[in-house]
Amino acid sequence: MTTSPTVSSTQQIPATAVGLQLHGNVKSVAKLWAFALAWNLFITGFYFLSHRDPAHSPPFWPFAPFFCLGGVVVLLAIYVTISRRRFGPSTFELQSAAAVPGGLITGMVRIPKPMIVRVGVHLRLACVRGDIVTFADNDTQVQENVVLWEEHRMLDRFAPGAEVSEIPVYFRIPRDAKLSDQTQSAGRIFWRLDVKAKTSGINYFASFVVPVVVGQVPQNLATISDPAASMQSPQPARRQAMDQHIHFTPLAGGGCQCELTAARGKLPAFIFAILGIFFLAVGVILFVSRAHGPDFLGTAFGAIGIIYAIISILPGAFCIGLAAWILLEQATIVIRRGSLSVHTKVLMINRQHQLRAADVQDITMKIEGQVNDHPLYSIEAIRPKDKPLRLCGLIREKGDAQWLAEEFKKSLFQK
Numbered sequence: 001m002t003t004s005p006t007v008s009s010t011q012q013i014p015a016t017a018v019g020l021q022l023h024g025n026v027k028s029v030a031k032l033w034a035f036a037l038a039w040n041l042f043i044t045g046f047y048f049l050s051h052r053d054p055a056h057s058p059p060f061w062p063f064a065p066f067f068c069l070g071g072v073v074v075l076l077a078i079y080v081t082i083s084r085r086r087f088g089p090s091t092f093e094l095q096s097a098a099a100v101p102g103g104l105i106t107g108m109v110r111i112p113k114p115m116i117v118r119v120g121v122h123l124r125l126a127c128v129r130g131d132i133v134t135f136a137d138n139d140t141q142v143q144e145n146v147v148l149w150e151e152h153r154m155l156d157r158f159a160p161g162a163e164v165s166e167i168p169v170y171f172r173i174p175r176d177a178k179l180s181d182q183t184q185s186a187g188r189i190f191w192r193l194d195v196k197a198k199t200s201g202i203n204y205f206a207s208f209v210v211p212v213v214v215g216q217v218p219q220n221l222a223t224i225s226d227p228a229a230s231m232q233s234p235q236p237a238r239r240q241a242m243d244q245h246i247h248f249t250p251l252a253g254g255g256c257q258c259e260l261t262a263a264r265g266k267l268p269a270f271i272f273a274i275l276g277i278f279f280l281a282v283g284v285i286l287f288v289s290r291a292h293g294p295d296f297l298g299t300a301f302g303a304i305g306i307i308y309a310i311i312s313i314l315p316g317a318f319c320i321g322l323a324a325w326i327l328l329e330q331a332t333i334v335i336r337r338g339s340l341s342v343h344t345k346v347l348m349i350n351r352q353h354q355l356r357a358a359d360v361q362d363i364t365m366k367i368e369g370q371v372n373d374h375p376l377y378s379i380e381a382i383r384p385k386d387k388p389l390r391l392c393g394l395i396r397e398k399g400d401a402q403w404l405a406e407e408f409k410k411s412l413f414q415k
Contacts, residue, residue: 033077062281066278083203087115090111091109093107103172105210106169110165119197120154122196125210127178154233157232167195170226178212242399245260254411257335262330265327265394268376272320276317282316286305287306289305290302325346330344353389357413363391365402392404
């Protein structure tokens with residue numbers, strides 16, 4: 001049985017820290033500093049322990065990625081600490097009686113110390129599932145946040161040089177939205193409001209967990225005004241995707257062609273490459289620092305070291321290969337005269353599919369993965385008699401994916 005919290009007509013929600021969003025409360029900043037200290041002490045200690053025997057000491061370069069990561073974590077902790085002191089603890093004042101499916105999340109973000117916005121304020125509302133991942137020891141658990149739905153708004157009409165201490169918020173919640181749920185043993189469902197802005201100094205970021213509960217949609221929903229509308233520039237008719245790696249071309253006589261070039265997945269490719277380098281470095285360290293000796297024990301422990309090195313090197317090589325695949329993937333979709341063709345290419349590997357409009361029920365977008373809590377979208381052709389066909393993917397912006405899916409549908413099902 002699912003239980004949901006209730007909210008009052010006006011609710012003050014403090015900034016919080018969820019997943020990797022660390023610009024929240026004092027406790028989250030302290031945890032970040034504790035992790036930075038523990039990581040650097042561990043790597044430093046392991047490095048000196050591995051150099052006790054000068055004759056078989058590994059070189060420095062396999063340890064370099066770990067020391068670099070430790071330095072990055074320290075810099076992040078310094079940045080978060082300065083940001084916390086610069087803006088103070090932000091709060092979100094939820095104005096609606098209750099955030100319910102089909103209703104609204106509206107209110108005001110209040111910042112104790114005003115900021116001067118350079119570009120605009122980016123708002124993001126996301127429904128997130130926190131999956132609990134248990135490691136092989138059945139004792140260590142971490143929470144992996146999976147984004148199920150998101151919506152974005154950009155408020156870019158603040159007066160130049162104005163000091164901003166209040167940010168209006170207005171989002172419509174889908175009617176089929178999942179409820180906030182803290183009772184699931186394998187994870188939890190929560191709704192998060194992210195607010196970020198580039199300022200004249202340290203950039204601003206805050207996260208707020210907003211409960212979405214069971215309730216009636218307000219009868220005056222249509223009359224509730226959008227307080228953020230005056231802060232948002234009108235959206236012009238879209239003719240191209242925002243991503244420079246996506247090129248859309250209308251064809252004469254109807255139809256379209258869309259080319260998705262390589263390198264549009266730079267960020268996930270970079271993360272997989274870092275993971276690959278990490279595992280390869282561990283494998284090299286294990287291989288170089290393995291036990292040596294003429295006796296049986298020395299030979300046995302040396303063989304065990306080689307086995308562990310291979311176990312580490314294999315996933316490292318897989319991550320490097322996957323990074324190269326993501327980085328180099330290209331796709332071309334051509335739709336004309338009621339037919340659809342998809343051509344994907346990675347180096348010398350080519351795949352092609354062709355469909356008729358009669359074989360396609362719908363064209364939709366979906367979240368196919370995520371990088372640091374930000375979804376990547378794909379577009380699929382729904383086939384009633386077969387599994388969906390992936391037309392393209394690695395699309396970073398939800399607006400681009402929505403627009404492409406609609407253009408593909410209009411071109412395929414045009415009369």
